[in-house]
Amino acid sequence: MLFREVIGNEDLKKRLLSSIQEGRISHAQLFLGPEGCGNLPMALAYAQYLNCENRTPEDACGTCASCQKAQKFIHPDIHFTFPFIVAGDKKEDRREKCADWLPEWRQFLSENPYGNYQSWIRYSGNESKQGNINAKECHEIIHRLSFKTFESTYKILILWLPEFLEKEGNRLLKLIEEPPDNTVFLMVGHNPDRILNTILSRLQTVRFARLSDKDLASALEEKEGLTAASAQQIAILSNGNFSRAMELLHVADSGMTRELQQWLRWCNRPGRQEIFNWINDFVKQPKEQQKAFFNYGMHVGREVMLIQSGAQQLNRLTEGEIQLVTGLAKVLTPEATSQLIQLFDRYTYLIERNANSKIMMTQMSVTLMRLFRGVPASPLPAVFNDADM
Ligand SMILES: [Zn+2]
Incomplete structure (x- = not known):
């Protein structure tokens, strides 16, 4: 080197x-x-x-x-x-x-x-x-x-x-x-x-x-051939960690925004069969990809929170993200947004510890449906205790 x-x-x-x-x-x-x-x-x-x-x-x-x-x-x-x-x-x-x-x-x-x-x-x-x-x-x-x-x-x-x-x-x-x-x-x-x-x-x-967003973004452009906009997006998500940037890179162009949006929509409306079909496909992905998806969910949640507090700078987001984030800011209360972020954070942790993704995604979908209906997320059921993994 x-x-x-x-x-x-x-x-x-x-x-x-x-x-x-x-x-x-x-x-x-x-x-x-x-x-x-x-x-x-x-x-x-x-x-x-x-x-x-x-x-x-x-x-x-x-x-x-x-x-x-x-x-x-x-x-x-x-x-x-x-x-x-x-x-x-x-x-x-x-x-x-x-x-x-x-x-x-x-x-x-x-x-x-x-x-x-x-x-x-x-x-x-x-x-x-x-x-x-x-x-x-x-x-x-x-x-x-x-x-x-x-x-x-x-x-x-x-x-x-x-x-x-x-x-x-x-x-x-x-x-x-x-x-x-x-x-x-x-x-x-x-x-x-x-x-x-x-x-x-x-x-x-x-x-x-930690690496600066600027150094990280220009490395992604140079080494991985990303456009300035995607490099910037991944740099912000990776928080100065190039190892995380590389994980995110694998999912960057795979329509993560669209996928997250679709899942949340299904959770907000009746459409259970679609959710289960989607979960079946989702859990076939490598763990790293699943983790990157949750990391991304956390990022979106934080952006929603910024909008709700009036501090959002939308110029950091892509067009698809603006649509997703502003939509969520309307349907979720600030409390529900905070719970959404905690859920994504918790599931990132669990996925690192080899929890069963299918059970986890099903449980998370049910919790999201409740959140959208204004029911506070209940504590995670016993099946997710660390001792069980
Ligand atoms: Zn030499």
């Missing part, structure tokens, strides 16, 4: 570049920022730059032997550690350290370096369990970093999501404190409260902010 391929964060890039050029390379750093801000792509660019054979002041060359390997994530001196789920029952096909997951990891990075933890775990084919960075992997890190570099000046470990290092992480303390020469730890995380204090206190923190 080149620095110029990393979205936004221009000031930070300059700071990182000048620190390298001045030889101020801290051997243990934490690239800390919210999900989708691009701290992992920045770590990839930083590592590639450190080992590039023909650096310029602005970027790595992208063509030397070292850059070519770094770009394919096969550089022998750039190592990766990430959370994963131990797989395989038999000894010979057991996958219990990061090296066993490298083919999937490289593919994942090349397809979506902005991906988040959930998308990685899904990508690695096992959504049902919680990943971690286990004792065996910590042992591997110590082993890998004890060798001299193979072909470059720096030996770098990119450790993605140190939040998943449990107490075994303490095995790394000595190495972080007294690393072999020219060894650089780049940890990339989101939540300092969930990182072992013993590790956190030994890292130099580099802070990332």
